[in-house]
Amino acid sequence: MFIMANGVKYYVEEKGSGTPLLFLHGFTGDTSTWSDNVERLSKNFSCITIDIIGHGKTDSPAETYRYSMRNSVEDIRTILDTLSIKKISILGYSMGGRLALAFAVQYPEYIEKLILESASPGLKTEKERKLRIQNDHKLADKLLNNGIIEFINFWENIPLFSSQKKLSSSVQEKIRKQRLNQNPLGLANSLKGMGAGEQPSYWGELYKFPFPVLLIVGEYDEKFCLIAEEMMSKIGNAHVFKVQEAGHAIHVEKPEKFGTMIEELFLLHKRRDP
Numbered sequence: 720m721f722i723m724a725n726g727v728k729y730y731v732e733e734k735g736s737g738t739p740l741l742f743l744h745g746f747t748g749d750t751s752t753w754s755d756n757v758e759r760l761s762k763n764f765s766c767i768t769i770d771i772i773g774h775g776k777t778d779s780p781a782e783t784y785r786y787s788m789r790n791s792v793e794d795i796r797t798i799l800d801t802l803s804i805k806k807i808s809i810l811g812y813s814m815g816g817r818l819a820l821a822f823a824v825q826y827p828e829y830i831e832k833l834i835l836e837s838a839s840p841g842l843k844t845e846k847e848r849k850l851r852i853q854n855d856h857k858l859a860d861k862l863l864n865n866g867i868i869e870f871i872n873f874w875e876n877i878p879l880f881s882s883q884k885k886l887s888s889s890v891q892e893k894i895r896k897q898r899l900n901q902n903p904l905g906l907a908n909s910l911k912g913m914g915a916g917e918q919p920s921y922w923g924e925l926y927k928f929p930f931p932v933l934l935i936v937g938e939y940d941e942k943f944c945l946i947a948e949e950m951m952s953k954i955g956n957a958h959v960f961k962v963q964e965a966g967h968a969i970h971v972e973k974p975e976k977f978g979t980m981i982e983e984l985f986l987l988h989k990r991r992d993p
Contacts, residue, residue: 720732720733721776722797722798722801722802724793724794724795724797724798724801725790725793725794725797727772727777727778727780727785727794728777728778729769729770729772729777729778729794729798730749730750730769730770730775730776730777731767731768731769731770731798731802732750732757732766732767732768732769733765733766733767733802734757734761734765734766735757735760735761735762735763735764735765735766736765737763737764737765738763738764738765738808738831738985739764739765739767739804739806739807739808740760740764740765740766740767740807740808740809740810740981741767741768741769741795741799741807741808741809741810742756742757742766742767742768742769742810742811742815743769743771743795743809743810743811743812743815743816743818743819744768744769744770744771744774744812744814744815745812745813745814745815745816745968746813746814746906746909746910747774747871747874747897747898747901747906748771748774748775748812748815748897749770749774749775749776749897749900749901750768750769750770750775751775751897752812752897752970752971753766753768753970755970755974756970756974756977756978756981759974759978760978760981760982763982763985764985767802767804767807769795769798771791771814771815771818771909772785772786772791772794772905772909772913773786773902773904773905773906773908773909773913774901774902774905774906774909775900775901777905779902779904779905779908780908781904781908782908783908783911783912784912785908785912786908786909786911786912786913787912787913787917788817788818788821788913788917788918788919789821789825791818791821791913792818792821792822792825792826795818795822796822796825796826796829799829804829805829806829806830806831807829807830807831808830808831808832808833808834808985809822809823809830809832809833809834810834810835810836810981811834811835811836811838812836812837812838812968812970813836813837813838813967813968814909814913815838816835816836816837816838816839817838817839817840817841817913817915817918818913819833819834819835819838820833820835820838820840820921821918821919821921823928823930824921824924824927827927827928827929827930830928830930831930832930832931832932832933832984832985833928833930833931833932833933834932834933834935834981834984835932835933835934835935835947835950836935836936836968836969836970836977837935837936837937837940837943837967837968837969838934838943839915839943839946840920840921840922840924840925840946840950841915841918841919841920841921841922842915842916842918842920843920843922847916848915848916848917848920849916850916851914851915851916852914852916852917853916854916855910855911855914855915855916855917856910856911858910859906859907859908859910859911860907862903862906862907862910863903863904863907866903867899867901867903867906868899870903870906871895871898871899874898875894875895875898879940879966879967880966880967880968881939881966882937882939882940882965882966882967882972883966883968883971883972885972886971886972890971894971922953925950925953925954926953926954926955928954928955928956928957929955929956930956931956931957931958931984932950932954932956932957932958933957933958933960933980933984934947934950934951934957934958934959934960935959935960935962935969935977935980936959936960936961936962936969937961937962937965937966937967937968937969937972937973938961938962938963938964938965939964939965939966940965940966940967943967944961947959947961960980962976962977962980
């Protein structure tokens with residue numbers, strides 16, 4: 720289905736019934752990123768997947784400001800309100816994890832549980848943010864000037880995704896096809912408007928979270944393993960799950976293990992409820 724959110728047409732899918740669970744994909748992803756996970760989890764959850772602005776079948780506005788975290792958070796809230804959802808658990812991966820965090824900071828009253836896969840609260844210093852903005856703008860210009868094929872050839876070979884080379888050729892081809900189907904303008908504006916440099920730092924907000932937080936990381940992704948440990952030290956009710964023999968995209972590399980962790984999280988807290 721399509722839902723209008725503040726002038727932007729979003730593509731949204733719903734499957735299953737039960738506890739609502741919202742999935743937010745990473746950069747160059749879309750709703751199909753979660754297909755294997757939704758197939759399993761929809762047996763016990765009402766799974767809602769969204770193509771984030773600039774991705775998949777959702778609009779790719781020309782105005783960079785429209786991709787900001789603040790505006791994207793408001794779009795998510797509008798979508799939830801349109802679906803008459805006032806309480807939901809959110810699962811966000813990488814860029815989608817940053818968006819999930821931003822939403823949780825702005826609208827904690829909506830959150831039942833927060834699940835972050837390979838996600839960060841942002842860069843801590845102004846110097847880091849300025850450098851990241853410069854690099855993201857260069858990358859966006861390269862994408863627009865050289866085309867989507869050259870960009871994806873570069874993107875799928877960055878060290879962050881090296882562990883995905885171990886996946887079957889069919890899975891790797893599926894991921895590549897998904898990336899190549901993206902709108903170059905949408906990706907470029909996502910880098911410029913929603914990149915980690917443009918995002919505010921949420922490190923100082925983590926202690927306020929009153930809901931359970933699950934931090935999922937892959938053992939090969941050392942940078943995000945360290946980030947997750949530091950995040951856990953600042954959140955009152957947080958747990959880190961480090962998945963063995965996995966890198967940045969655990970839901971793709973270890974889908975069965977990933978689904979089990981999600982199910983066990985909800986079962987654990989259900990048992991704790993009075």
